[in-house]
Amino acid sequence: MYGKNEYMAEPAIDIENLTKDYPYGFLQLKKRRSLESLTMQVQTGEVFGFLGPNGAGKSTTIKLLMRLIFPTAGSARILGRPISDIEMHRDIGYLPEQPYFYDYLTAGELLDYFARFHDFSAAERHERVEGMLKKVGLESAGRIQLRKYSKGMLQRVGLAQAILHDPKVVVLDEPMSGLDPVGRREVRDIILELKKKGNTVLFSTHILSDAEMLCDRVGVIVGGKLQGVGAPSELVGLKAQGMEILFELPAGADGGGELLAQATRTGDRYRLQVEESGLYTAMERLGAAGARILSVAQVKPSLEEYFMHLVEADRAQAAAVEVRAK
Amino acid sequence: MTRIGTVALNTFREAVRDRVLYNLVFFALVMIAAAILVGQISVGIEQTVIITLGLSAISIIGLLISVFMGVGLVSKEIDKRTLYALLAKPLRRWEFIVGKFGGLALTLTVNTAAMAAGLFLALFYVKHSIERADTTVLVAVYFILLKLALMVALAMLFSCFTTPLLAILFTTGLYIAGLFVHEMRGLQGGLMDPTLGRLLRWVSYVLPNFENFDVMGAAAHGRVIPGALIAQNTVYSALYCAIVLAVATAIFSRRNLK
Numbered sequence: 276m277y278g279k280n281e282y283m284a285e286p287a288i289d290i291e292n293l294t295k296d297y298p299y300g301f302l303q304l305k306k307r308r309s310l311e312s313l314t315m316q317v318q319t320g321e322v323f324g325f326l327g328p329n330g331a332g333k334s335t336t337i338k339l340l341m342r343l344i345f346p347t348a349g350s351a352r353i354l355g356r357p358i359s360d361i362e363m364h365r366d367i368g369y370l371p372e373q374p375y376f377y378d379y380l381t382a383g384e385l386l387d388y389f390a391r392f393h394d395f396s397a398a399e400r401h402e403r404v405e406g407m408l409k410k411v412g413l414e415s416a417g418r419i420q421l422r423k424y425s426k427g428m429l430q431r432v433g434l435a436q437a438i439l440h441d442p443k444v445v446v447l448d449e450p451m452s453g454l455d456p457v458g459r460r461e462v463r464d465i466i467l468e469l470k471k472k473g474n475t476v477l478f479s480t481h482i483l484s485d486a487e488m489l490c491d492r493v494g495v496i497v498g499g500k501l502q503g504v505g506a507p508s509e510l511v512g513l514k515a516q517g518m519e520i521l522f523e524l525p526a527g528a529d530g531g532g533e534l535l536a537q538a539t540r541t542g543d544r545y546r547l548q549v550e551e552s553g554l555y556t557a558m559e560r561l562g563a564a565g566a567r568i569l570s571v572a573q574v575k576p577s578l579e580e581y582f583m584h585l586v587e588a589d590r591a592q593a594a595a596v597e598v599r600a601k
Numbered sequence: 602m603t604r605i606g607t608v609a610l611n612t613f614r615e616a617v618r619d620r621v622l623y624n625l626v627f628f629a630l631v632m633i634a635a636a637i638l639v640g641q642i643s644v645g646i647e648q649t650v651i652i653t654l655g656l657s658a659i660s661i662i663g664l665l666i667s668v669f670m671g672v673g674l675v676s677k678e679i680d681k682r683t684l685y686a687l688l689a690k691p692l693r694r695w696e697f698i699v700g701k702f703g704g705l706a707l708t709l710t711v712n713t714a715a716m717a718a719g720l721f722l723a724l725f726y727v728k729h730s731i732e733r734a735d736t737t738v739l740v741a742v743y744f745i746l747l748k749l750a751l752m753v754a755l756a757m758l759f760s761c762f763t764t765p766l767l768a769i770l771f772t773t774g775l776y777i778a779g780l781f782v783h784e785m786r787g788l789q790g791g792l793m794d795p796t797l798g799r800l801l802r803w804v805s806y807v808l809p810n811f812e813n814f815d816v817m818g819a820a821a822h823g824r825v826i827p828g829a830l831i832a833q834n835t836v837y838s839a840l841y842c843a844i845v846l847a848v849a850t851a852i853f854s855r856r857n858l859k
Binding site: 279297300338341342343344346361362364365367368369370371373374376377380388389391392393394437523552 | 603607611614615618619680682683685686687688689690691692693709817856858859
């Protein structure tokens, strides 16, 4: 599942007790904790989704990894090297959140500019830039200045510069943000292609369906604290499951009264959720009431439900702390 | 070095594509052309007027570019977040600072050279010849460039830790103070408290001495500028820029880019 480098002992990204406080107030003496003792690993070759609501600490973590901000405490290593090692940046690609680039450059010029930091020859730069513009669907717009680009086009340029040098580790901050469904699909394809090549991908998102679709593992961060890490199926499996009965009511059937009241109607069909233990009783009652049962399926809680469960728990905790403080 | 050069060339490219810059250079050339007109009504001192006005135009436009663009070199990159993707490349923060400085210094050199060419054209138009004594004008232009380099370094230093507006104010303030360092040293004696006098003397040595770069009078009157002054100003500007950029780098290397 993790690709060709699955058995390498060292994680691609190794974060230990990473903490970040931001000072605030007129004299900057007060401190707001944005990230608290984050410890997690991203294994080599896996696609890791970093999930959390806005302001949860996702971008803070990524900025810390990129050395755009500095930790209050803790440390991190990428590909076995401390993040302070500038040479490590040869092997990583980074897409910032809502990227903005030099608007006086064309996409081709921007990519060429960034490629120069990787010591490619002129011919190799040209080849890579042209190839990358094609890959992100900007072949025809490559000669237009970036000031004329839409948000989605800038996002594609951002993705192109992140993977231009074929990095081993790709860190993407909200890569689907601002993209239309076609663009999102293309980004998903690129991530899957990276995974196929054995690259490690860490991306933050709050679009849970993308995470569910792409990620080997996800980490959920809420309120600056990591609340859970694991495969999406493992995480959602932590919650109790139920069963869903899909049925129709032929003309003249009474539908079983109380059960029908609990069901949700969509067109001519009804969906009824019951406990696993009560499944057969419910089916017997529906059958007796003349309902035609179309399917019975296990209700698998979605990542979204798991996510919302954590967010609500965090809010409740924050509210309790506030009440105690008052 | 390659990485610094890459950043510098991109900074130069940004300036070249900035229309405001062309407006300023055009304005300077108009000023020089106007100097010809003013020179024609200043019987007997045409050359002096043209050189004084021309050098003043070059200096003022250069100062405007160095302060406003110098402050924007770092602050614009942070505000627009163009820096984020760049610093994720194998590029050290000090390389970024030095590259940015080099790019604007290159821009100023090209602009100043263009304006100086305009000034020499104006001189040639009036005198129908360029003499050996006119090389002092070149030295004056060179001193303006040294001064501008220092201004860029200072503007970058302030923009590393404060808002663009304050950075502009601090840089301009330092420039004005730097024009009066000799006066500050002479303000001792019975005029003030001796401790304050000593403090002022110390401050005058720390402040950038912009007075030494002003040889406009000598250039306008064709007086020879000593080689020692050229060497002294070159070394002074280089050292001062190096120190200021080192401090700017030290601050910027610790700065959180939120």
